[in-house]
Amino acid sequence: MKRLYHYPLMLLLTVLEVLSLIGFECSYFAQNVLFKPDIYTAAISDEKIGQVIYDDLCEYFTQFSMPTGIPAEVFTDALDVNYLEQCAKNTISDSLAYLTNPNATKPKIQYDFTSLDNSITTYIETYSDENGIERDDEYQKLLDNTIKTSHEQIITKLDVLLLCQFADSSLAPKLHQYSGYINFAVLCTGAASIFFLLVMIIADIKHPRDLPYWVGTILMCSAVTILIPTIYLKKINYFDSFIIRNMHIYQTVTGLFRRLLDNVINFQFITLLIGCCFIILTIIIHLFYVRSVRKKAAARYDYDENEESYN
Amino acid sequence: MKRTSAKHNAEVRHQKHSSSNKVLRAFTFVLTPFLILVIVLSSLVLALSKPYAQLKPYTNLVFDVSAKEAESKSVRTLNKYRDDDAPLQIKEIQDDETNETHTMVYPYYGDYYASITCENAGMNNIKVYSGTTEDVLTWGAGWYNGSVYIGHVGNVVIAGHNHTSFYRLPNCKIGDIVTLDTSYCKLTYIVSDIEVFHETDLTYIRPSDRDILTMYTCWNNGRLGMSEYRLAVICDCVEREWKEVKE
Numbered sequence: 001m002k003r004l005y006h007y008p009l010m011l012l013l014t015v016l017e018v019l020s021l022i023g024f025e026c027s028y029f030a031q032n033v034l035f036k037p038d039i040y041t042a043a044i045s046d047e048k049i050g051q052v053i054y055d056d057l058c059e060y061f062t063q064f065s066m067p068t069g070i071p072a073e074v075f076t077d078a079l080d081v082n083y084l085e086q087c088a089k090n091t092i093s094d095s096l097a098y099l100t101n102p103n104a105t106k107p108k109i110q111y112d113f114t115s116l117d118n119s120i121t122t123y124i125e126t127y128s129d130e131n132g133i134e135r136d137d138e139y140q141k142l143l144d145n146t147i148k149t150s151h152e153q154i155i156t157k158l159d160v161l162l163l164c165q166f167a168d169s170s171l172a173p174k175l176h177q178y179s180g181y182i183n184f185a186v187l188c189t190g191a192a193s194i195f196f197l198l199v200m201i202i203a204d205i206k207h208p209r210d211l212p213y214w215v216g217t218i219l220m221c222s223a224v225t226i227l228i229p230t231i232y233l234k235k236i237n238y239f240d241s242f243i244i245r246n247m248h249i250y251q252t253v254t255g256l257f258r259r260l261l262d263n264v265i266n267f268q269f270i271t272l273l274i275g276c277c278f279i280i281l282t283i284i285i286h287l288f289y290v291r292s293v294r295k296k297a298a299a300r301y302d303y304d305e306n307e308e309s310y311n
Numbered sequence: 312m313k314r315t316s317a318k319h320n321a322e323v324r325h326q327k328h329s330s331s332n333k334v335l336r337a338f339t340f341v342l343t344p345f346l347i348l349v350i351v352l353s354s355l356v357l358a359l360s361k362p363y364a365q366l367k368p369y370t371n372l373v374f375d376v377s378a379k380e381a382e383s384k385s386v387r388t389l390n391k392y393r394d395d396d397a398p399l400q401i402k403e404i405q406d407d408e409t410n411e412t413h414t415m416v417y418p419y420y421g422d423y424y425a426s427i428t429c430e431n432a433g434m435n436n437i438k439v440y441s442g443t444t445e446d447v448l449t450w451g452a453g454w455y456n457g458s459v460y461i462g463h464v465g466n467v468v469i470a471g472h473n474h475t476s477f478y479r480l481p482n483c484k485i486g487d488i489v490t491l492d493t494s495y496c497k498l499t500y501i502v503s504d505i506e507v508f509h510e511t512d513l514t515y516i517r518p519s520d521r522d523i524l525t526m527y528t529c530w531n532n533g534r535l536g537m538s539e540y541r542l543a544v545i546c547d548c549v550e551r552e553w554k555e556v557k558e
Contacts, residue, residue, distance in 0.1 A: 004339060011347065018351050063445040066472035067529040068537050124535050133534055142536030149537045217344045225351055241374045279344075 005207045010200060014214055017196040018221045024189035025222065030182050033260070035100045037093040040161065040256060044092070047255035050085025053157045053248045057084075060153055068146055074123045075150055078116040087111050088160050088252075095163030099172060100179040107167050109155045116154075117147055160252040209285045216278025223272035227265065234261050393419035401556060404462075414556040415462055416495050421447055424454050425461055425493040427469065427526070429502075432482035439491075443470045452476040452526075455516060462496045462551070466519035469526045473542075477528035483544045491524060496553050500524045500546030507540050515543040522548040 004010065033039055044050075054076075061075035087110065094107035124143055128135060159165060166172060204210055233239070239257035242250055400417035418424045418441035425439040438451035447453045452471035459465035471477030483489070489500040500523075507530050508515060515525050523545055530542035 004336075004343070007339070011343065014347050015350050015354075018347060019354065022351070022355075060445070063449055064537070066449065066475045067531075069474040069531070069535045127535050138532065139534065139536075142531055142534055142538060145539055146536040213340070217347055220344050221348045221351055224348055225355065228352075238374060243373055243375045283340075 004210055013196055013200045017218050020189050020192035021222045024193050027182050027185035031186050037096050040092045041089045043256040043259050047251050049252050050081040052251050053084045054081045056248050074119050078119040088158050091158050091164055095167050098167050099175045102176040107164050109158050160248050212278045213282035216275045219271050219275030223268040227268045230261055230264050392421040413553040425491050429487055429489045431487040433479045437476050461493050464522045467524045468516045471528050473528040480528050489546050495556050499550035500548050503547045504545040506543045510539050
């Protein structure tokens with residue numbers, strides 16, 4: 001095994017490189033995964049959140065039929081699982097767009113209530129006609145209130161990650177601020193990573209055989225540093241203890257975090273393996289190098305000995 | 312001289328590759344990543360310990376890891392159904408007026424608590440459960456757990472849906488007899504007042520010094536739809552009969 005040159009300097013640079021790389025990974029992850037709707041919509045599809053919302057609404061409308069006297073089917077027949085899922089996804093996309101960019105339009109849950117309104121109105125009208133109930137102010141008020149309450153329920157259920165509520169709360173300006181910081185952090189940590197790597201290359205330029213070792217160490221250390229907490233969180237099922245037990249919210253949030261953890265763990269495992277490969281590569285390079293150096297030294301020694309004997 | 316130094320150099324090189332040096336290098340090679348990992352982890356722990364401490368109360372609000380443990384330890388928590396192994400909550404109470412001691416059974420959330428009868432209105436043995444959330448009200452009427460326990464002096468509030476358990480509540484008339492029967496006492500009331508109030512008006516469900524029962528339901532005047540109004544039937548207690556509780 002060959003010695004590692006400029007050991008203390010390279011050690012220090014490696015530590016700095018690992019720290020800046022972890023910072024870059026985290027900020028890049030926040031910028032390109034957490035603040036983008038893809039992972040959320042994928043989690044919604046995986047967890048079949050459209051069906052969960054539909055089931056929740058069915059349960060609600062079954063209970064709602066008790067004070068209103070309107071059968072639950074009048075409400076539930078007007079609902080569509082795929083449409084509910086699509087609306088939930090759109091709500092997340094719009095909310096994220098606003099939370100990361102204050103210039104974007106404020107999110108609003110878009111849902112076409114036409115079929116639901118028609119269903120409720122038709123049923124109440126038919127019932128009133130059959131029972132001779134006058135269509136007066138009281139009738140209209142009851143109808144309006146029923147429609148309003150059912151709209152509110154659907155709207156509440158579609159905001160599965162409560163992002164629409166966040167967009168309306170005082171958290172929104174803070175998130176606008178943080179999203180700006182994250183862009184800055186990505187730039188800074190990315191630049192720092194490149195800088196330290198360049199310094200390492202320059203510092204060890206006369207010993208390029210050692211570079212794969214340091215690169216491998218950087219990748220391994222950064223991967224393990226992130227793997228330790230993520231594997232721990234996965235093992236104790238930390239995110240399953242999410243406090244909101246409303247099925248549609250709970251399942252979306254826990255499904256999302258599970259997916260995020262799995263993605264992070266997979267990615268870091270690959271990084272760890274690449275790091276190991278680099279270190280193995282260094283061992284191979286060193287073995288070959290040592291062998292070639294020995295051969296050269298032995299050849300020179302033999303040559304010197306021969307020359308001496310001739311003389 | 313020159314040749315001797317070349318030989319000497321080769322020997323020195325050979326010595327450098329001696330076994331002790333090799334072991335030291337191998338150790339350095341293997342241990343360096345661990346050393347860096349320890350340094351990085353220590354730096355991160357030091358750097359993040361303060362922000363973590365600040366963030367922890369908030370994460371504890373969102374992710375309650377100790378919730379399961381707390382739930383099983385708690386004897387009575389609000390809006391939480393009874394655990395399978397939860398003991399009956401029996402307590403001896405003393406009547407301030409008569410100084411007699413009675414036994415009361417305090418319900419867990421969602422427990423079957425009592426039954427209401429008002430024969431004149433056609434309400435017979437309407438089941439009353441503890442709690443007034445939507446799921447409880449699908450089973451029957453619900454005792455509002457912000458009001459006094461049945462048997463205590465004060466305003467006992469019971470809610471029910473107008474198209475199910477309290478369908479016949481509008482048939483109650485002033486002077487009708489209403490009985491409320493639990494496992495530990497039977498109370499007899501007389502309807503004294505009937506009111507229609509807006510859903511935001513909390514007058515009738517507030518605690519009261521009067522020994523009354525308030526039953527309320529949505530009021531849509533025999534029509535369909537979600538009403539903003541509620542119908543309250545208020546009854547005065549005329550008799551309180553205590554029972555012997557069997558455990």
